[in-house]
Amino acid sequence: MKHDGETPLTPPAAPSGAAAVFGDRIELAERFAAILADTGVSHGLIGPREVPRLWERHVLNCAVVEDAFPEDARVIDVGSGAGLPGIALAVARPDLEVLLVEPMLRRTTWLEGVVAELGLRSVTVHRGRAEELAGSLSAPWVTARAVARLDKLARWCVPLLEEGGTLVAMKGRSAAEELGEDAAALGRLGLGEGVVTEHGGDVLEEPVLTVDLRLERRRERGGAGRRSKGPGSRRAGSRRRRAGRAGGEPGRQD
Template structure:
């Protein structure tokens, strides 16, 4: 999965087990299963994104999935969005420690960063139910784009329940994908939602700009 970047992945797990716990980003009981349940669980969705893709990780928290993806795929341009100062400081320190030059950390809620950062791809893990998550993510899409939402077995149920709201947001396609079947005992599921926003967003002329 990580190839010659395995040392960075190992270091990331060490950081999660140390300051990730002390900062309240990872529960102490999660430490023994950081690899499979968290880092690998996130890294395997790298096959959802094309070469050199720019993507936003909304509610990045402990850098999952954003940092794991940036390690697995150095070609990706990864933007971590997190509103809490303590967490953004931790993310910045972690990115620096790992030497990841393909990651930018943004402090703020997703809705506050519309027009500041945008991308064709947005991802998130364990942030909110599908409809609410989409309301936060769709305005960050660079025109027509895709939200890759990490979901559990409830993916189909959430899609069925929220489809009407998603359609109002401009949903044009919804696919449930499996990732990592060859490396994980239970594959990671993503709900891949493609949107074509119906209204041009204010500030879209600034799309793609970075804030460090």
Template sequence: MTEEAQLPPAPQAAQAVFGERFPEVVRYAELLADAGVKRGLIGPREVPRLWERHLLNCAVLSEAVAEGVTVCDVGSGAGLPGIPLALVRPDLRITLLEPLLRRTTFLQEVVELLGLDHVTVVRGRAEEVLGSLPPVHVVTARAVAPLDRLAGWGVPLLRPYGEMLALKGDTAEEELRGARAALSKLGVVATSVLQVGEGVVDPPSTLVRVEVGESPGGVRFAAKRAKAARAGRPSRGTRRRR
């Protein structure tokens, strides 16, 4: 770890949030600050604020996720928010979906090192795995794309009456207003902006919740997913589970 990228000690809130998995999240933070920087997965300037801005900011997403559901973290990158969510929620079955090999390699190393048996790493883009991955209850994403584009990738992965949870910042309301027409075409039936992590992160994390009806992604995507499933199309790259 370079002198310019020193990881600060974990704040007290991290021990409360991660509980018995606190040692694992410390190890993950160390990996991000070292290998994550060296491999270009995060910038060195992010290391001093890893805890508040990244790890805790993502972990509090769990407040909005129901018990025992399936989750797909789209564009998982270095594992944010998927890995922190997995550490605080062993009841979830989580897929980390990421198209770049160097990132999926890192993710698989983290999953195995931390013993996250309920997490699967899949290499591919959302539109490529449509039909080959089982539809999920929840899609998560952070800093992947503007909401209208993100919804086009994430919503078709949902099962009927599922939801997409996108971590956004101050632009959440504005993005939601600008995306309403696109969301309607995708079969979205309700949207909301939530604040999570009050008392844990300051300011609280902002989520955009997008809920779908009977046909997530719209009729066109439902037909495409069904056709791909009948054809047994494999996903691109590797899919591994411990």
């Protein structure tokens, strides 16, 4: 995928910590970074100034959140944009089924091209706003990165969550502050008490923070809805899993 008549920007080399996250799929991750530096920039999905920090700020930054999801999880990425975090997660975790939700046609067209070029058979692209797709798409796990403030983001994402599902919202340093300030609004949506979780502290200078919120009850007209069990416990022992994946089939592209 090339610029039209322009020289593509060159992404930096993958940092040492990337191999620990991507395992034997590190070359696939490097191809994704190269696409972001090329047509990701020309399509306005990534700013040219972001290219030197593509790994730490974008690719690796998103991939480390993979430890939030159990084996073979179905995950919806709301407002996927440049495939962040959805494509990064799918590269790091070929067992995940990832649904990219994006309302803009030019972005969904770009995403479909990237998914095809990387051979990510476990990823599908869905054009539309989250609220428009409610009822036709759902999953036990929904994630989003820097799309909106927590209470607004939750209003978009909750309709896509299955009963007992979990919203994994990628946030910056203000994660705990937002969670505290928006607690009442989140509760009215049927979400339980949130937890701020750190990811990637062993491979990034600054760990990534997520606010994890479980849908304890489905909000219904005229009633509180019924409670249900969660989709499963958080994965543990990510280092053990990565070690096992590193010994798998070389160059596999799902």
